[in-house]
Amino acid sequence: MAVTRSAKSTQLSDHARIWFSLKSAIASSSGFNSWKGELPLAEAEAAPLDQLVRRYLRETLETLAY
DSSP, X not given: OOOOOOHHHHHHHHHHHHXXXXXXXXXXXXXXXXXXXXXXXXXXXXSOHHHHHHHHHHHHHHHHHO
């Protein structure tokens, strides 16, 4: 039996792949690593990478908005 994928599930899969790639690139950047180094150690180690990258992006955009 053939597996059919809806356009919506394909789109979600594409978005997940893009986010994974973007998150990986950001996490390996020097800016992210410097920012992460300024966090309390317990916070930097306990938070999931996804959460840290989202926070980094939010704080960076807030800084650029000024």
